[in-house]
Amino acid sequence: MPSFEYLAKDKTGKDLKGVQEAPDAQELVHQLKAQGLLVVRVEQVKKSSSILSVSTGPTPKKAQQGKSGGIKLDDLVIFARQMATLVAAGIPLVQSLDILADQVDKEKFRLVLRRLHSDVLTGKSFSEAMQSHPKTFSALFIHMVRAGEMSGKLQEILDRVAQYFEKSSALQKKVKSAMMYPMVVSIMAFSITFFMLAFVIPQFATIFEGLGAKLPVPTQILITVSNYLAANWWWIIALLVGGIFSFKKFIVSPLGRLPWDSFTLKMPIFGPIIMKVAVSKFARTLATLVRSGVAILAALEIVSKTSGNALIEKVITDLMGSVKRGESIAGPLEKCGVFPSMVVRMIAIGEETGELEEMLSKIADFYDTQVDTAVSGLTSLIEPLIVGFLGIVIGGIVIAMFLPILTLTQAIK
DSSP states (O other): OOEEEEEETTTOOOOEEEEOOOOHHHHHHHHHHHHEEEEEEEESSSSTOOEEESSSSSSOOOOOBBBOOOOOOOHHHHHHHHHHHHTTTTTOOOHHHHHHHHSSSBHHHHHHHHHHHHHHHOOOOOOHHHOOOOTSSHHHHHHHHHHHHTTOHHHHHHHHHHHHHHHHHHHHHHHHHHHHHHHHHHHHHHHHHHIIIIIIIIHOOOOEEEHHHOOOOHHHHHHHHHHHHHHHHHHHHHHHHHHHHHHHHHTTTTTHHHHHHHHHSSTTTTTHHHHHHHHHHHHHHHHHHHHOOOOOOHHHHHHTTTTTHHHHHHHHHHHHHHHHHTTTTTHHHHHOOOOOOHHHHHHHHHHHHTHHHHHHHHHHHHHHHHHHHEEEHHHHHHHHHHHHHHHHHHHHHHHHHHHHHHHHHHHHH
């Protein structure tokens, strides 16, 4: 008969550990329950033992190996939706976590849910258990769940979290798709041009040198640049890679983050889109937190940490100090000069009428629409610019290469 090592709790909450023989894990669970114990874990004592985590409900099946990969925003959306559905159906929180842990595809997320399940079994609240996984659950998610637990509206709050994450994910995807297209095309255009200059043009230069004729100035300049690239292409690429790496390190450092984030809000073409995204994220996050019952100072602190922009974070941090002194939200926002005047006025009206969260939601919806329009316009604008750039560069190279041929033809005539 196999032996099992178990961890259980008595009625006073004291941990009890031991090893006991039983036909199987389920039978041991029944025996321990009959003794008035709450079973936390049962593990078969073998070299290749498999751990079966059990709760007060039915013993779960052995977890299968899940997919690898990190936990993404879409995974949290599905988790929040499913948790809201299970809680609304009256299923206890412990069993809900156990059910979701069994059906999650990603192994990393499954382990997180198993730990949440174990922590809740030991007496922790759902929000307290989530605090042990800050890389998975944001401060916004944790604070909203805590507000749901305190108000008794956990199902409603989880629905709200899922809706917030869905809109945030949709906004991120729109911006990424808008940025990805010009970036990929630009990289391809640069790579093709670099390859032609470094490896193709030198072959033509050898032919032209054999003709012994004087080359036109554009051709001479092109061949000089080409010869330089052909001789030094390796360290030029190394310099570019090193420069890109150093630049990325600089803009995420405390010294460079604020200047860079301030510049991105004012840069041509992309700046207005980044500003609209920042305003939408600020308004939707604050509206979601305020509507869920989170205190205004705690909500502003979460908004500052999740803003994703150092300048916006600084503005909100200064705003928190003003709110502590009894000032309104709209006044300090107007003084900072970062947020559009329409946003400030709508927030002021929301504070005066007592419908701040409603006004913030309208601001977020409006700027989401603005982002859609701006992204569509950006794509339409960038396409002809890229085509024009390629036409000038590639056309210039072709013309410079054909000029000597035209010159020789005229000389022969």
